[in-house]
Amino acid sequence: MRYKRLGNSSLEVSVVGLGTWAIGGDFWGKVDDERSIATIQRAIDCGINLIDTAPAYGNGHAERVVGEAIKGRRDKVVIATKCGIVKEGGRVTRNLKPESIRKEVEASLTRLGVDVIDLYQIHWPDNSTPLEDTLNELVKQRDAGKIKYIGVSNFDRKLMEEATSIAEIVSLQPQYSLLEREIEKDVLPFCREKGIGILAYGSLGAGVLTGKFKERPKFADDDRRENFYPFFHEPLWSKAMELVEVLRQIAVEVDKPVAHVALNWLTQQDGVTSALVGAKTPEQAEQNAASADWELTQDQLDTIESAYKRIYG
Numbered sequence: 001m002r003y004k005r006l007g008n009s010s011l012e013v014s015v016v017g018l019g020t021w022a023i024g025g026d027f028w029g030k031v032d033d034e035r036s037i038a039t040i041q042r043a044i045d046c047g048i049n050l051i052d053t054a055p056a057y058g059n060g061h062a063e064r065v066v067g068e069a070i071k072g073r074r075d076k077v078v079i080a081t082k083c084g085i086v087k088e089g090g091r092v093t094r095n096l097k098p099e100s101i102r103k104e105v106e107a108s109l110t111r112l113g114v115d116v117i118d119l120y121q122i123h124w125p126d127n128s129t130p131l132e133d134t135l136n137e138l139v140k141q142r143d144a145g146k147i148k149y150i151g152v153s154n155f156d157r158k159l160m161e162e163a164t165s166i167a168e169i170v171s172l173q174p175q176y177s178l179l180e181r182e183i184e185k186d187v188l189p190f191c192r193e194k195g196i197g198i199l200a201y202g203s204l205g206a207g208v209l210t211g212k213f214k215e216r217p218k219f220a221d222d223d224r225r226e227n228f229y230p231f232f233h234e235p236l237w238s239k240a241m242e243l244v245e246v247l248r249q250i251a252v253e254v255d256k257p258v259a260h261v262a263l264n265w266l267t268q269q270d271g272v273t274s275a276l277v278g279a280k281t282p283e284q285a286e287q288n289a290a291s292a293d294w295e296l297t298q299d300q301l302d303t304i305e306s307a308y309k310r311i312y313g
């Protein structure tokens with residue numbers, strides 16, 4: 001495993017992190033908690049120390065499962081969770097008001113069974129709350145020792161500029177993979193310049209970049225990943241399949257899984273600290289962690305880049 005410092009923080013995180021959205025059990029089809037715990041523990045055994053979760057994943061369920069899995073292993077992990085997506089009166093809404101954050105921090109600490117959260121991230125922007133109010137509250141939580149560092153997610157460049165003028169932000173969590181490169185336009189250069197860490201999500205394109213889908217998958221009704229990730233629909237699906245073929249050729253050449261090629265492309269991008277990958281089984285976690293044992297050559301990176309330009313224009 002390779003490790004990098006997260007932005008200007010003192011946290012050293014693995015270049016492959018474990019994402020726990022699916023483990024929440026309410027969006028990615030059925031999951032078994034015992035297997036989820038085994039997945040988290042296998043990930044830790046393989047050198048993954050960064051675990052990303054959120055109260056929004058299964059309405060607290062993912063955090064509880066993470067809490068179970070890290071019992072006795074707290075010193076081996078960096079826990080990243082989030083705030084701002086809350087269930088109110090049966091509806092899920094964005095709420096970054098200070099009083100809501102105070103409740104959320106306490107609830108996350110309890111569910112995770114920890115006395116401090118290493119990285120506390122704003123999950124999505126909330127236009128109805130001044131960012132200054134939110135960040136001032138997060139600074140209070142940091143000063144009170146409940147959280148160590150503040151991060152944000154799904155912020156564009158303008159919001160990043162505003163946020164960093166108010167408080168110290170150590171990381172941004174955007175969607176970033178070979179299937180979604182929007183951040184390269186302006187927010188990634190901004191983060192590079194300011195030394196803000198990038199925790200990429202959707203690193204495997206919700207499974208597409210493993211090369212396992214030979215045709216457009218029909219997911220079970222309770223697996224709603226295609227509602228979140230647009231490349232399961234045309235015209236993006238066919239382009240994704242074309243790109244996966246290029247990754248597959250490299251994978252064959254180096255005798256590694258296709259997923260490794262996609263993850264190494266990501267972790268070798270300048271500015272990326274860690275690729276968050278949502279594993280559902282111990283085997284997936286182990287395979288994803290092993291991608292950090294080797295790197296793509298410049299020739300291989302160039303081949304991917306020219307294929308990307310040809311396919312996506």
Ligand SMILES: NC(=O)c1ccc[n+]([C@@H]2O[C@H](COP(=O)([O-])OP(=O)(O)OC[C@H]3O[C@@H](n4cnc5c(N)ncnc54)[C@H](OP(=O)(O)O)[C@@H]3O)[C@@H](O)[C@H]2O)c1
Nearest residue numbers: 019020021022153201202203204205206207276277278284
């Ligand atoms: N901040 C945000 O707004 C936001 C949004 C999305 C995600 N995230 C975070 O980022 C994490 C990663 O993103 P993601 O989970 O959405 O997508 P992802 O990591 O691209 O894809 C995860 C899915 O790919 C499949 N998979 C993983 N490893 C595999 C392997 N080695 N072989 C075959 N299939 C494999 C699994 O599903 P199947 O086995 O069922 O195919 C898994 O659930 C999340 O878990 C979450 O922590 C944050």
